[in-house]
Amino acid sequence: MCVAAVAWDAHPDWLLVVAGNRDEFHARPAAPLAHRPDGIIAGTDLTGGGTWLGVTEGGRFALVTNYRVPEGSQPGRPSRGKLVTDLLEGALPDTLTDAMAQMNPFNLILADTGEASFLTNHPQVEARPLSPGIHGLSNGGFDVPWPKTLQVGEAITEWLDRGSAEVEPLLGALRNETPAPSPHRPELGPELGPEPRFAPVFIRDAIYGTRCSTVITVDREGRGSIVERSFDADGTRTGDVRIDFVWAM
Structure with missing residues (x-):
């Protein structure tokens, strides 16, 4: 039930x-x-070996979320986390079309040397340019943002308006456990939002919940930072990692 917002250009x-x-x-x-x-600068899923989000010094960024479908994820399909690492290593999306078609449904945002795009394989493989602006990414349709996705997008908007480079306000917004008002109706599927227990931006649950919050900033000179804050099963903060990097503009 990942949630993210991306302000591109x-x-x-x-x-x-x-x-x-x-x-x-x-x-x-x-x-x-x-x-x-x-x-790649990223965390690592030690089961699949891929990652959910990462950057490179070469000017790339990628982020993937699962797209929820009624039948759920099917075992034995190619790794969506491996798709992220392949793209960050420089693979072109059109060379991965066959593999993407075999994967469980996903949404993905990719930035590479000054251009950005949105990729999905549901209902079919598609890649299209990402327009300048603030875009939400969740586990439903890219064009039908969930209320929790809008909350994160609003937090980025406020942060940009504030004019400070301090990322703590964004990390604080990602810690919001207040459920966003949701029009979710089970008969309509996942498009209008998740079930109530997954409605908050931050999910505190002993079995399945928020494992980490990440904030990435890259300025117009190419100076970037990526900050990851980790949490345990109780929702307790367990550590922060920050890595600075530079993109050649």
Whole structure:
């Protein structure tokens, strides 16, 4: 039930601002944000080896979320986390079309050397340019943002208007446990929002909940930072990692 908002080319001072939460089973092992051997700056899913979000010094950024469908994820399909690492390593989306078609449904935002795009494989594989602005990403349709997604997008808007580079307000917004008002109706599927227990931006649950919050900022000079804040199954903050990087503009 991940949630994120991405401000792409939406402010005179900032090329990219990202704020998002990774929600996952607490029993699924993961390594925190780090410089990986493959040159990617990201956390690592230790089960699949891929990642949910990351950047590179070469000017790339990628973020994936699962797209919920009534039948759920099917086992044995290619890894969506591996798709993120492939794209961050420089693979072109059109070379991965066959693999994407075999994956469980996903939404993905990719930025590469000054251009950004949205990718999905539901209901079919599609890639289209990402327009300048603030975009929400959740586990439903990209064009039908959930209320919790709108909350994160509003937090980025307020942060940009405030004019400060301090990311703590964004991390604080990602810690919001107040459920967003949701028009969710089970008979309509996931498009209008998740069930009530997954309605908050931050999900506190002993089995499945928010594992980490991440904020990425890249200014117009290419100076960037990625900050990850981790949480345990009780929702207790367990650590922060910050890595600075530079994109050649």
